[in-house]
Amino acid sequence: MSIIELGEVRDEPTPAPPVRRPRAAGRPLRSGAVLLLALVALAGAAPATGRTVSPVPAARAAAAYLSADGVFVVDPPTSGGDRFLTAYAQPTPGGDVRRRWQAPLARSGDYLNVRVERGLVLALGASAENGVFQTTAFDAGTGQRRWQHPGRSQPTADGGLLLVDDTTDGPGVLSRVEPDTGRRLWSVPIPPPGNPAYHLDNGQVDQIVLVQPTGEVQVHDAATGRELRSIDTLTGDRSAFQRVQVVDDLLLLVPPGSTRLVGHRLAGLDPLWTVDVPLVSYVVGCAGLLCALQQTGGLQVLDPATGAVRWSDPGRDTLADIRHGRLLVAGPDQRYAARDAATGQARAELGQWNLVPTLRRDDPLVGVRPVDDGRLVVAELDLVAGRSRIIDVLPDVVGNCQASLPMLLCQRLDGSTALWRLRP
Numbered sequence: 465m466s467i468i469e470l471g472e473v474r475d476e477p478t479p480a481p482p483v484r485r486p487r488a489a490g491r492p493l494r495s496g497a498v499l500l501l502a503l504v505a506l507a508g509a510a511p512a513t514g515r516t517v518s519p520v521p522a523a524r525a526a527a528a529y530l531s532a533d534g535v536f537v538v539d540p541p542t543s544g545g546d547r548f549l550t551a552y553a554q555p556t557p558g559g560d561v562r563r564r565w566q567a568p569l570a571r572s573g574d575y576l577n578v579r580v581e582r583g584l585v586l587a588l589g590a591s592a593e594n595g596v597f598q599t600t601a602f603d604a605g606t607g608q609r610r611w612q613h614p615g616r617s618q619p620t621a622d623g624g625l626l627l628v629d630d631t632t633d634g635p636g637v638l639s640r641v642e643p644d645t646g647r648r649l650w651s652v653p654i655p656p657p658g659n660p661a662y663h664l665d666n667g668q669v670d671q672i673v674l675v676q677p678t679g680e681v682q683v684h685d686a687a688t689g690r691e692l693r694s695i696d697t698l699t700g701d702r703s704a705f706q707r708v709q710v711v712d713d714l715l716l717l718v719p720p721g722s723t724r725l726v727g728h729r730l731a732g733l734d735p736l737w738t739v740d741v742p743l744v745s746y747v748v749g750c751a752g753l754l755c756a757l758q759q760t761g762g763l764q765v766l767d768p769a770t771g772a773v774r775w776s777d778p779g780r781d782t783l784a785d786i787r788h789g790r791l792l793v794a795g796p797d798q799r800y801a802a803r804d805a806a807t808g809q810a811r812a813e814l815g816q817w818n819l820v821p822t823l824r825r826d827d828p829l830v831g832v833r834p835v836d837d838g839r840l841v842v843a844e845l846d847l848v849a850g851r852s853r854i855i856d857v858l859p860d861v862v863g864n865c866q867a868s869l870p871m872l873l874c875q876r877l878d879g880s881t882a883l884w885r886l887r888p
Contacts, residue, residue: 514887524879529578530866565607582643611646621670630658650689695733737771751805775808790847812850823868830867
């Protein structure tokens with residue numbers, strides 16, 4: 465699941481309220497620590513039952529990305545300057561990682577992500593010269609290069625792709641491309657400083673919201689690019705900068721000054737409410753409510769229908785995830801806890817972990833913690849049960865993990881990369 469601007473919400477930790485340690489949690493946590501020590505000792509003696517590990521053939525400086533059916537590796541340039549993207553199939557239990565295909569990449573620049581979308585493998589890179597994002601599409605089955613365009617991609621609800629190119633100083637461009645060919649179907653300008661907002665249908669874009677410097681808010685159809693409706697939101701200073709975000713079916717604006725949050729109904733753009741929320745950083749939907757994160761680290765939880773404050777907390781903890789009516793928050797020492805989204809009440813402490821990026825939004829939450837001798841404790845963080853379930857203790861692992869249980873991709877102490885299938 466970074467993040468100072470009010471715009472698209474990204475999968476990174478977000479500021480949220482502090483959680484006080486429930487007194488009743490002390491005994492279970494102490495018992496869990498004893499269990500953890502026992503598991504660590506056992507892990508050093510013998511491999512865990514049912515665990516399999518498959519080395520990924522990658523250079524130590526390579527970047528690896530977990531996918532639903534395998535691993536993608538972006539190798540560093542060779543001595544001759546060549547660079548490659550290699551696709552490996554996910555091994556069967558006990559099997560080896562098998563190379564599926566290899567394709568050449570641009571020699572310079574940084575690659576930030578590789579993922580599968582619309583039957584394509586999309587590699588997102590940043591130019592070494594100017595930092596502009598660039599997306600290269602490969603056929604997922606063969607590795608054949610299909611197209612390359614500036615910008616980063618967003619999937620649309622009707623099976624298409626949007627490319628957002630807004631990393632230059634001037635106006636950006638948002639384009640719809642045909643996934644198979646990369647042919648541009650339409651484009652609309654993105655007014656500076658960029659940051660279009662999106663309405664999502666089942667996690668994919670169906671409407672785009674742009675804010676003009678004059679204060680006009682425009683809603684565009686993601687399939688056709690056609691402007692569906694607009695509203696003038698600035699009656700005074702026509703050049704003042706506003707920030708915009710869409711959460712569920714609400715359009716949220718932070719007017720100039722960042723002291724208020726204004727809610728509109730996206731369907732008709734009619735104003736619903738205005739509430740004082742100083743220094744809003746951004747807003748996320750949280751279990752039917754709105755969690756407004758402040759730049760100073762505070763949190764206000766609002767009723768989406770009225771804007772009324774349900775509860776607030778001025779603390780400086782980080783909001784890491786929201787599931788099943790619970791907020792996952794982390795303190796400065798990376799101690800995670802669960803809170804009730806509706807009331808803010810502390811529910812459970814989950815221990816000290818490093819949260820692992822997961823492949824899908826609904827994948828179980830995974831935390832890891834290094835222990836002595838290069839071992840790594842792996843646990844599932846269950847917000848509903850209010851506990852951390854230790855899955856395994858892996859030897860000779862440094863971290864840099866990605867997860868989609870039961871699969872775990874990590875870097876080992878010797879710099880190599882491996883894929884673990886953990887026991888159930």
